[in-house]
Amino acid sequence: MSQELRRRIYDELDKIRLIDPHTHINPLAPASRTLADILGYHYYTELAHSAGMPRHEIERPGLSPREHAGRIIEHLGPVENTVQYSWLIEMLQAFFGFQDDRLTKDNWEAAYDAANEQMSANDWADQVMERSKLDAVVLTNDFDDPLDGFDTRRFIPCLRTDELVFHLARPKVRERLARRTNLPVDDADTLREAISALFVHFQSHGAKACAISLPPDFTPQKVLPGRADTAVRELCQRGTDADPAQQRAAAHFVFWTLAECCVEFRLPFDLMIGVNRVVYESGVYQGQDLFDSRVSLIQYKELFNAFPQVTFPISVLASSTNQELASYAWIFPNVVTNGHWWYSNTPTHIEHDAAARLEAVPRTKQIGYYSDMYRLEFALPKFNMYKRVLAKILSERFVIDRSWNEETAIALGRQVLRENVERIFAIEA
């Protein structure tokens, strides 16, 4: 009974057209050109490396895409159990007519060629979006991205601000800022003007959010004007040689300024909380970051209180922070739960975390899922994974445990999967 019910609910959820509220898609090359693009996703390279593939096998220069793909596939046997591997197989089956349930040395080249053929179509990205029922995706743009040459209603800009907050001491970052804004920055006021100019630029190009990822020890705080000014001046003069305390103060000032701009420009501020960068120093590209689960949203108390006008869609890296997230979203009007991030983006963690949110956070304040993808092909298997878990929760915890009717359960699913994304990010569908 329960499995049929789950299937019926899944089938209805699967009809919903989607807006993906957080991706790393390059709008000028949104889809893969070969299977190597897909296999180069850090989930495959890092898992293959973790299971024994030397990094140099795939990071040496001059490898052709086919060689690159072949080398990774050769090392995927040990990761066939992972859900990330299942994304790959589901994608191959859905898009390229793949019939098997694993890639082997015998079948991969045929799969590679079949994929290439389809991917060579001029409208391949459109095909992927259509088959994936994707109406639009939200990007993650560098602060100096010109945002030119693509349809910003389909590829919706989002201002990524990690570099501004954490790496402003680097001369290159300040140079890029100067080039984008044509504004000189040498103190707190001019920095604020430059940041404001970025918001003007982004908003005029249809941006719908500001976003940042944050380490576990970051605690936003308002910096007094004089203190901020001293810090920014030192940063501009001494760069990465600036006193670490000054660099921290400058980071706090920039972060707070971003929140102020979110008020002024009426943008949500996506906070992705909890990542430690470059923990595994010899890891493959994008496969070096991890986390410390000892983080608390109490660190954001001052911020949430100071900015009632800003909506903060929040992702947490550790599932052990999920109860805090659900509780803070249940109390703070401006806190919204946002998807299942990275190391928490696996069925066991999604099931626990989504169930806890669905039963305690107002349904209008939950963004169910985003793919975090770099290539369009990944939306389909990732959203399908989420929809399967969501169907399980809705059937078991709402229809069976709480006697909801199926229609109401499906409507709840639709709201967190689609409607809230539109409303919270003010996206006109």
Added chain:
Amino acid sequence: MSQELRRRIYDELDKIRLIDPHTHINPLAPASRTLADILGYHYYTELAHSAGMPRHEIERPGLSPREHAGRIIEHLGPVENTVQYSWLIEMLQAFFGFQDDRLTKDNWEAAYDAANEQMSANDWADQVMERSKLDAVVLTNDFDDPLDGFDTRRFIPCLRTDELVFHLARPKVRERLARRTNLPVDDADTLREAISALFVHFQSHGAKACAISLPPDFTPQKVLPGRADTAVRELCQRGTDADPAQQRAAAHFVFWTLAECCVEFRLPFDLMIGVNRVVYESGVYQGQDLFDSRVSLIQYKELFNAFPQVTFPISVLASSTNQELASYAWIFPNVVTNGHWWYSNTPTHIEHDAAARLEAVPRTKQIGYYSDMYRLEFALPKFNMYKRVLAKILSERFVIDRSWNEETAIALGRQVLRENVERIFAIEA
């Protein structure tokens, strides 16, 4: 099979008469007088506020109960998914013949009137207790409560001590203490005498426990007599201007003294661990507190070792602390697991936490549930929620997974739901 089994076990659990071991019931007005009393419960006001209802809409003076109820109901649409909303509907159905599954602008006034009619009966509180199978409820009394005018065998006093530990610096608190005890307090010895007098008063009125809620950073410790004396003297002289270190020392002294009194007066000491007060400063009444899940029971090591004669029923606010709680209760004879508190009082967390306790903590050392309610009507839906989860755990994890027979499983349920409450709090049923 599993759902029928679960239903059979639930039906047996549902026959058990209850003693609710922790509530905030006012024994002089234990039941609601209008639906506004029910809707004024902080779960509804804070969730409605979180979903968009401005605080002033319900906190302005002069609102009639009907207006108050109407305004909250108007904003409940976005929280219909929550389990807290389901308590409301189940209560309306069970007590007032409500036939729908949600409150709307079309049906709420009829529901309001129907509720009012029933609530106007002289014996309404008795009716609620009878229909809820409630034999008695444990209260949470201010330390200066006269404890007069009610049947203390049905409404069992419990000495709440938060103010004594954390707010003794406030002149009003010390004045209330002086008025209740007729004892002058100006140093550690006289403070101890006054506290002891409170215990005498409470015990003579049938109190069965001492209770306190504690912030995540509190670590009980014994304070040397001279140090305690200095601290209390400064507190009495300078009030809230006293040095914070002195205030902390005084808090530790009072807490330790309470534990000593629990030895002397043979009372359990309920510890509710992990709440941060007033995190959301503009939140509605009682809707401002949250938590930091970075707390450990290792902070209570000194206390548990120092007071083997005192039973500590312990509630933790964060589900991530539950494994520690279960483990400390498995090792320390004086540690008992106590219910599912506040932000952990939702089905997903209860299921995980109760399952972990039931399979590793001696069955005599588990208090299954308390309602934490302010009005009697809430016992029914809250205990029903718990009984449903308990029936699920007993059927799936004991009868199916461990081949228990149903009778033994039900007996385990009865023990944690009722028998342990009687025995641990020495309540004569």
Added chain:
Amino acid sequence: MSQELRRRIYDELDKIRLIDPHTHINPLAPASRTLADILGYHYYTELAHSAGMPRHEIERPGLSPREHAGRIIEHLGPVENTVQYSWLIEMLQAFFGFQDDRLTKDNWEAAYDAANEQMSANDWADQVMERSKLDAVVLTNDFDDPLDGFDTRRFIPCLRTDELVFHLARPKVRERLARRTNLPVDDADTLREAISALFVHFQSHGAKACAISLPPDFTPQKVLPGRADTAVRELCQRGTDADPAQQRAAAHFVFWTLAECCVEFRLPFDLMIGVNRVVYESGVYQGQDLFDSRVSLIQYKELFNAFPQVTFPISVLASSTNQELASYAWIFPNVVTNGHWWYSNTPTHIEHDAAARLEAVPRTKQIGYYSDMYRLEFALPKFNMYKRVLAKILSERFVIDRSWNEETAIALGRQVLRENVERIFAIEA
């Protein structure tokens, strides 16, 4: 459907012959001689004590084994719900023809006698291993264990190093080190030589791993040579009077040296992370340790980066650390997940933790389970508990949720239960 499927998978898993990768078996007396040996396991004494049995009842000198067993059994009623109690009953049923489902004052003496009769067989240990399908067990040997008098292919040595790292200041520990190695130790170099000599001794006797348990606040770090030398010299001269900072530096030096020896001798280094010793000071023997769940694998960042050649099978005491463990094993090639330790060794925690690992960690990098047992009889019920949970996960989360076929699911089970143990510890079966 799901329960039949689970049963079929369990039956297949149950055919697998096992190597138990972590035990406390005494190879010279591996099996129990009476039921008192079984009931003396700390799980029973500590749970009985937690439920009310005074410690002196079982720790007084001169108790006969029968008296000892009787006293514990008398206090087991309150712990009949625990999974640890179920191990006892399953063991009695499997090995001694016990027919009931609980031990009572009426049946225990017959059970005691029946057990004694079987246990008196000369080949009892062999019988237990055969009926438990145990090919070999890995031991936990004191660093000065002579490793003589037993078959090291069946009872595989493992160098336990807690005392070297944390108690080298104790004169007795240094004396034992001197006696075993015949090397004088008075500075960092000679200490390194002595440690190296232990590795030579262990490896020549077939040792397959080095192991240590670590408190939550331990953060491995490389100590500069001069600093290490000063610390070791002070330790050797002043023993436990040495400055705590010197003792800490020496501990870090020893730990780092052990990792270096693991490189040289090509041994995995089992890290068991998170235990606080002697938290409950009046607890029964081995029933005093607990934990602080505020620990993070980020503390091991420097270690994991410094020793890519060493495999670190890692156990964590708190289930809340499991997501970090799975994530670090997914990223670091040298991190392997290892079993379900102590307070996390109960079905609810195993189910959550194993599911999260199975779907995100390469299948070659997961050691499913170890028994941690002191007597051979415990492998059977403990592994059966794990196999039941594993069958549940494989059936529900792989066959049903992810459409795997049963054979593949069973193969995954076999890999984590058996094959990985052989490969990771280089055990020739």
